Amino acid sequence: MHIRSCPRLPSSGTTTHARPHARPDRRNRTLRTLRSLRTTTGFLLASALLVSACSLGSSTSAASATRATATGTTTPGTTARSGTPALHALPGATPSALTPYYGQKLTWRSCGGRGFECATLKAPLDYATPGRGDLRLAVSRKKATGPGKRLGSLLLNPGGPGSAAVGYLRSYAGIAYPAAVRARYDLVAVDPRGVAGSEPVECLSGRRMDAYTQTDFTPDDRRETDELVSAFKEFANGCGAQAPRLLRHVSTVEAARDMDILRAVLGDKRLTYVGASYGTFLGATYAELFPERVGRLVLDGAMDPSLPARKLNEDQTAGFETAFRSFAKDCVRQRDCPLGGADATPAEAGRKLKAFLGRLDAKPIPAGDSGGRALGESLATTGVVAAMYNEKSWPRLRQALTRAIDHRDGSGLLALSDGYYERGADGEYANLMSANAAVNCLDSPSAFSTPEQARRALPAFEKASPVFGRFLAWSSLSCAYWPVMPTGTPHRIAAKGAAPIVVVGTTRDPATPYHWARALASQLSSGRLLTYDGDGHTAYGRGSRCIDSAINTYLLDGTPPTRGKRCSQA
Numbered sequence: 038m039h040i041r042s043c044p045r046l047p048s049s050g051t052t053t054h055a056r057p058h059a060r061p062d063r064r065n066r067t068l069r070t071l072r073s074l075r076t077t078t079g080f081l082l083a084s085a086l087l088v089s090a091c092s093l094g095s096s097t098s099a100a101s102a103t104r105a106t107a108t109g110t111t112t113p114g115t116t117a118r119s120g121t122p123a124l125h126a127l128p129g130a131t132p133s134a135l136t137p138y139y140g141q142k143l144t145w146r147s148c149g150g151r152g153f154e155c156a157t158l159k160a161p162l163d164y165a166t167p168g169r170g171d172l173r174l175a176v177s178r179k180k181a182t183g184p185g186k187r188l189g190s191l192l193l194n195p196g197g198p199g200s201a202a203v204g205y206l207r208s209y210a211g212i213a214y215p216a217a218v219r220a221r222y223d224l225v226a227v228d229p230r231g232v233a234g235s236e237p238v239e240c241l242s243g244r245r246m247d248a249y250t251q252t253d254f255t256p257d258d259r260r261e262t263d264e265l266v267s268a269f270k271e272f273a274n275g276c277g278a279q280a281p282r283l284l285r286h287v288s289t290v291e292a293a294r295d296m297d298i299l300r301a302v303l304g305d306k307r308l309t310y311v312g313a314s315y316g317t318f319l320g321a322t323y324a325e326l327f328p329e330r331v332g333r334l335v336l337d338g339a340m341d342p343s344l345p346a347r348k349l350n351e352d353q354t355a356g357f358e359t360a361f362r363s364f365a366k367d368c369v370r371q372r373d374c375p376l377g378g379a380d381a382t383p384a385e386a387g388r389k390l391k392a393f394l395g396r397l398d399a400k401p402i403p404a405g406d407s408g409g410r411a412l413g414e415s416l417a418t419t420g421v422v423a424a425m426y427n428e429k430s431w432p433r434l435r436q437a438l439t440r441a442i443d444h445r446d447g448s449g450l451l452a453l454s455d456g457y458y459e460r461g462a463d464g465e466y467a468n469l470m471s472a473n474a475a476v477n478c479l480d481s482p483s484a485f486s487t488p489e490q491a492r493r494a495l496p497a498f499e500k501a502s503p504v505f506g507r508f509l510a511w512s513s514l515s516c517a518y519w520p521v522m523p524t525g526t527p528h529r530i531a532a533k534g535a536a537p538i539v540v541v542g543t544t545r546d547p548a549t550p551y552h553w554a555r556a557l558a559s560q561l562s563s564g565r566l567l568t569y570d571g572d573g574h575t576a577y578g579r580g581s582r583c584i585d586s587a588i589n590t591y592l593l594d595g596t597p598p599t600r601g602k603r604c605s606q607a
Contacts, residue, residue, distance in 0.1 A: 175234030307332030412447025
């Protein structure tokens with residue numbers, strides 16, 4: 038399992054950018070089926086990630102590629118295995134080998150109704166050798182509606198890695214972003230390489246994904262450990278078999294370079310961007326590579342790029358525990374809470390939930406699934422995790438737990454889990470989880486390389502979260518068997534010379550803990566921290582007028598929030 042945040046909003050139209058390995062009709066059936074599982078209360082129910090990584094195989098170093106000279110070649114550098122240096126700003130002049138990409142013209146066509154347009158952007162598969170093949174990336178936009186002077190393009194990324202930015206734009210942002218922002222900006226989205234409409238990575242068929250998601254992620258003995266390792270290997274091998282070349286070129290560095298091509302093709306001198314969760318890492322990476330081309334950047338639900346994978350995973354585990362305790366405090370105040378009465382503590386509620394999950398580990402319960410799936414510990418835990426991203430999901434989780442614990446009906450938790458995995462009623466999956474793994478496993482060295490390492494880390498993870506610790510510790514092993522080497526390493530991002538960058542952190546964010554936002558804001562030479570004192574993942578558009586006003590003012594006027602600004606729900 039590759040941990041991400043709660044499901045993003047689905048696409049409302051037919052994908053028009055089918056590429057090799059894409060299954061657009063199936064994918065959109067899946068997304069339409071999942072629409073009932075979403076909420077539109079926030080601008081972004083974006084995807085975060087538990088950064089896991091890999092240790093096997095070979096690949097061209099994306100970090101080395103960032104040292105491209107004006108001729109488009111690379112200078113020799115150390116590989117990820119020996120420790121890749123931090124990124125550096127690219128030369129200001131466009132390398133001659135990349136001129137055709139920067140000079141291309143997009144052919145826009147109407148798509149999805151309501152004023153949306155779609156196009157295909159061409160980018161090099163490998164920036165180190167641009168002449169050896171291209172990728173075709175799905176792009177969509179909604180032109181500024183006026184009144185007021187157009188400010189340019191506003192690029193959006195909902196996170197993941199693996200969330201479909203085009204689907205997010207067309208199903209939500211293009212119609213529900215603040216009217217003043219939509220009036221002055223063309224809202225633009227590009228599905229990153231390997232994602233959705235942009236040459237999607239797909240690892241397993243629906244039936245095999247069903248088996249994978251039901252794997253026991255808390256093995257109790259050698260046999261169960263071997264079964265988990267086999268599942269990780271099958272998932273990784275499936276990805277490698279489907280797209281062996283692409284798998285080496287879906288890094289965040291390469292996606293950031295794609296964004297600069299798009300910026301130029303759109304005619305913008307500087308990039309204006311709102312990214313959430315993983316999208317903050319993508320945006321910060323762009324700022325490091327192209328600091329002088331940074332316009333107004335909002336990084337909401339920020340990641341700390343300097344942390345190694347294990348530390349990221351432990352921090353996120355603690356974040357889910359914080360979110361669960363907030364849920365538990367609310368739950369026990371409700372008359373129908375199955376985790377205890379009004380006098381129960383969050384720790385007591387956690388023990389009751391953990392005991393229930395343990396019973397499911399031994400004996401799954403019926404879930405009303407037409408394909409015969411029962412609710413076991415892994416699917417149930419995923420369902421609970423999925424509801425931690427937004428406090429507006431808590432009533433639904435409480436009802437699902439009541440049905441499961443008191444009535445042996447696992448259908449509610451199974452539906453939450455299916456929403457997290459983007460599984461449709463037809464049994465097929467969107468490519469989010471495949472892309473999530475492909476990017477994570479390329480971006481950072483592994484948290485653990487062997488089951489023994491994961492097992493030794495269990496006490497630390499269980500200390501971070503008595504409820505989720507074992508589950509998330511073993512999930513951190515998922516990329517140890519990846520078929521290509523990672524091309525990145527943890528590093529601080531300063532983006533020296535960039536214009537002010539707004540970094541947003543939520544104090545009880547489960548997926549991107551608040552101290553990550555503080556860390557990124559302090560690393561960025563022009564970082565400006567905006568704090569949301571609240572629950573849930575990300576802050577923009579989640580009910581705080583203070584947050585929304587501060588970000589809208591920055592986007593429209595260029596004035597960043599005052600230093601140390603804090604906001605609450607009201």
